[in-house]
Amino acid sequence: xxxxxxxxxxxxxxxxxxxxxxxxxxxxxxxxxxxxxxxxxxxxxxxxxxxxxxxxxxxxxxxxxxxxxxxxxxxxxxxxxxxxxxxxxxxxxxxxxxxxxxxxxxxxxxxxxxxxxxxxxxxxxxxxxxxxxxxxxxxxxxxxxxxxxxxxxxxxxxxxxxxxxxxxxxxxxxxxxxxxxxxxxxxxxxxxxxxxxxx
Numbered sequence: 001x002x003x004x005x006x007x008x009x010x011x012x013x014x015x016x017x018x019x020x021x022x023x024x025x026x027x028x029x030x031x032x033x034x035x036x037x038x039x040x041x042x043x044x045x046x047x048x049x050x051x052x053x054x055x056x057x058x059x060x061x062x063x064x065x066x067x068x069x070x071x072x073x074x075x076x077x078x079x080x081x082x083x084x085x086x087x088x089x090x091x092x093x094x095x096x097x098x099x100x101x102x103x104x105x106x107x108x109x110x111x112x113x114x115x116x117x118x119x120x121x122x123x124x125x126x127x128x129x130x131x132x133x134x135x136x137x138x139x140x141x142x143x144x145x146x147x148x149x150x151x152x153x154x155x156x157x158x159x160x161x162x163x164x165x166x167x168x169x170x171x172x173x174x175x176x177x178x179x180x181x182x183x184x185x186x187x188x189x190x191x192x193x194x195x196x197x198x199x
Contacts, residue, residue: 077095112136126181130178140177148172150172
């Protein structure tokens with residue numbers, strides 16, 4: 001069958017379009033593809049993908065939220081609450097390791113939870129799903145976190161990719177197979193198209 005929105009060919013039992021992200025649900029009957037079969041024509045359930053600025057402000061909130069535990073770790077190690085990295089100080093290496101650990105657990109645990117979002121993303125009405133709109137696992141959320149390093153290696157171009165991507169995916173979203181969507185538009189339960197025998 002073909003997506004009624006963008007025309008991309010998708011499997012008959014697909015829950016969503018692999019290109020534009022539209023979600024299908026049972027609706028009006030249409031002619032099936034095989035003899036004696038009648039398919040339920042998919043009705044598009046619009047999915048609103050997160051824009052650049054909404055994601056940016058969500059990230060800014062997350063930076064503020066994680067600053068306090070990170071600053072606490074730095075102070076406990078005898079360092080200033082904030083400052084540049086000094087490779088000659090052993091405490092700076094431990095602080096950097098603690099910062100990465102806090103950031104990773106904060107992002108991976110919350111995104112893989114039923115919330116599907118960090119606190120900043122939740123405030124901005126966003127959540128992270130896989131390409132079928134399902135909650136991602138802790139492992140995939142961890143891969144997504146590590147893949148954000150690619151944005152540094154590409155001098156930020158990986159983040160700008162979401163402006164041009166059809167599903168507003170940044171480079172780390174493409175690598176991990178995730179999308180960031182507006183939760184108020186994407187949390188309704190929808191069903192995949194089905195086939196049934198015509199008597």
